[in-house]
Amino acid sequence: MIRRAISVPIFMVLMFILLVAVIVPAYLFMSSTQIYSNQGSQQATGYLEGQTQEVNQVFRGNPNVYYNSSKSPYLQVLFTSIPYPLNVTQIYYYNGTTWSPVLKGSLVVAGNTFIPLPSKAFNKPIIMVSGEGNVYFLNPNTSINTVNVQGPAGKLPVYIASFVENGSKFIPVSVQVIFPTTGSSSITPQVYYVTPGTYPLTDKNQTVFLPQYGLTGTFQNWSIVGGTLSATNQLSTSVTVFSATVITAIYKAQTTKYEVQIVPKNIPLAPNVTILKRHSLLSLSLSNLSLSSLNKTIPVKIDNKTYLLNSSGIKLNLTYGYHLIQFPSYYNISFNYTSETLLKKILGKFFMYAGEINCYEFNGLSSPNSNVSIKGTDIVFVNGSGKVYGIYTQSSVYYAMLVNNSFSFPSGVSCISCRPSVIGDIAGQLIQVNNSFVIGPTTNNGVERLYFKNGTTIYFTKVYLYGPFSGQFQILDQNNPESFSQLLSNPCYIKVDYPLGTYSFNPPYSFNMNYPYYITDVQQWEYGGYEL
Template sequence: MVKSKALSNVISVIILIFVILLVFIPFLYYLNNTSQSNTVTSSIVNNYVYLKNLQISQVTTGHPSLYYNGSSIYAVYSNRTFVPPSNLTIVGILYLNTNGIWVNVTSINYPLVVSKGQVISLPSYIQGRPIIIVTSLGNVFFLEPGSSIGLFATASKGGVEVLTQIYISSKPLSVSTNVTTNIYGTYKNFATPIAFSNQSGTFVARLPQYVFYQSSKGQIITGVFHNWIVLGMAQVNSTISQGIKVTLEGQPLVLIGNYSLLTSNVSLNLQVNSDNNINSNIAIEVSVNGVNYNLQGTSTITVPAGYVNITIFTLQANDTTQQSNGIIRHYMYSYSIYNGNVYRGTSFLIFVPPGSSNPTVYLNYKNDYNYYKVYMKDYNYLNNQVCLILNSTVYNYNNSYWIIGGSYTFNLNGTYSYNGQMVIFHSAQMVIFKYSNGTSFTYTFPNIPSYVIINQPMNITVSYNIIENWEQL
């Protein structure tokens, strides 16, 4: 009996051990897998953070640099320290619309892989708007027009990029102007933004004192030179003079000509002239820096000093001051004059320096033809049975008409009428041309002229003869 009980205890222990092993081994396996999973997850997270930070480092050091000029994104590999070249995968480009909402640019095929220098053109409706570039690693790069991330230079080894901007309301406005430089040996003018290939030694770059920015509505902002912003390694003699002397040090270099807003105002005269610079009485409409004005004679308006944009809206106009005397003068826009310069287009840009004394823009119109009031009289008052024809245009008698001055074919219309008993024919027998200057000409049949000259207000009087023919009923 004791033997049997001892055997039973041994079997119980064996079963217990078996149960413990059956449960504990999977648990150990679970703990091991959990540990490995946490290690893998931690490794993935650490690797992602590393790649994300590496991408930021690469872009900010020029691999690639990103420059946004307001209409296109320039991706330029200006730093050769990363081998092999690294790709930048763009999964979204957003722009800030007029309602203050960030909207994705759907016209671009994403993902966009940048592996070499290239230009990413943006739709025209984005022009001048801030943008955000989103990469596959979750980095977000914000760019204002005229701004860049990293050293921007199109040369493979160093190089120089010259940009110009007006700094206003804590944001730059990218503008284009001329930069004069001897970087290629002789002094030449180039339009900014401009990139020069890798150079060694020293060169000079000079910018104008004033630049301008024009909005889509025609508004002009004038900038006055403030300073140079130097991005990169180079020696410069000054950053506050328009002309700068630069010595390169074998590194990519960006030179930004920084302009501040010109805020002073000037009084500008706008004078509407007719032929021979005689002040005219015509009324016209013009736009000055996007603001519309109705002008007659001489008007004085206040505008910001600097560049002024003028657009002529009224290309034809009538002077009606002599209308009561039978004359309306027609004028056609010809040209404008400012500061001795002639502008023949209907839209032009002038420069009015701060402190200008009595600046005047002359808007010249040419009197190309006149309307004259012509009264046509049927001496016999035949109740519109007859009419007068000038150049194929029919005029009824006993009415006044405004007719453009010139020479006209003259045709007198005769007509038949039937009153039930006889046929009546009306035929012109006498014509009188009486002009407003007092001269008068009388013609009788058959010497009535085939043309008439209308060069002033006048009366045309026609007398008809009536010929009666009886017919048997």
């Protein structure tokens, strides 16, 4: 019994030693592991917060980072309030082939600073990389306000841009690329966030068209900062990403030029006279119709620049590649209208300035030369000298109607002194047409000009009495002088002059607009009175 009682205390002592020596250290170890894990998470969170804070400061203009691309280019950093230090680890400029570094080491900017750049950077884009892992892409003479590259924790930003190199000028352009998987495509510039690794990259555009410059760029090579490419001169390549990466697709502008003549076709530009012979049933004779074009030119946009083309067109030296040629969809040509019939040989020729307007519709471009290919309604591809036609067809015809008034006194009545004038073409007398609108001159000795589509029915419904017409009028009526302060007219008839002859009518009356018409509303002053 005594031995058994002694073994229990010994067992308890041994268990206490085991607890102190093994379990407590294990607990402390597990607890410390969780603490270290939280510290790592806090560090990652702090890193992202630093990135975001820097971006917010830069986008708010504190500092304002401006790229002055002059003959002596520099990067200007200006603070608008308490400086937020900006750690610049590297600046790159494009040297025509690849991105070249500028700084020999990192630079901490804590006040207004001018960072000189090599003269070779003139008029070329640059890339600035900050210590927080942000990458900024700047075109010449711009500020950082549109592009920032940063991503979620664990992923690296990949910024893909593209531009066309035209001599010493670099023109940003948008192209379609496939990245980071073969099934996804987007338009540059674009930011992607990927984990470190190797990804396929494809540019779907062998050539790119810049209509605002009249240039075509051909793919030249890829350029990269922060990663590696399996091939730089192929549209499809592979990208290995191990840090923040900027990739640019470089296109070379084609500068070889060819003479191309651009001509409007089937649209009669002056000097152009069209002679037509028409058989007239009314005059029982042939009539000679002469249409003389009044429009000497037509406006055409070529690579977003407007040219006035005459009937011979224009010759331009266009670069190899795509070009934009935009003729007006519709264009009106006005004609002087001259007609002569058997009746008019006695009475004289019928003539009206701008008596006819023809509307011409654009039907597209054509070229008789294989050197110029038509690629769309308004796009051509130039591969050599040639000619391009802008084809038109006549779509509609409009005839003019010139309306005036003719006032006179009845037989035996004359004006001794009339202020204002009351003889001849006096404005204000109106004719109602089609029960919907009125026609008539609005100024004395003026003519109202209207155009109606060929075949339109004109229905004269009524003539309005003009008056009372106020003024000071001394009238001689049958040798008896009288004075009036108001006159009132009475409609006589409407006179019509058109290519087939002259006639008159009283409303209601209708006819079809198949010719130009002179319309004269003939009125007589019938009554005189005094204003009460």
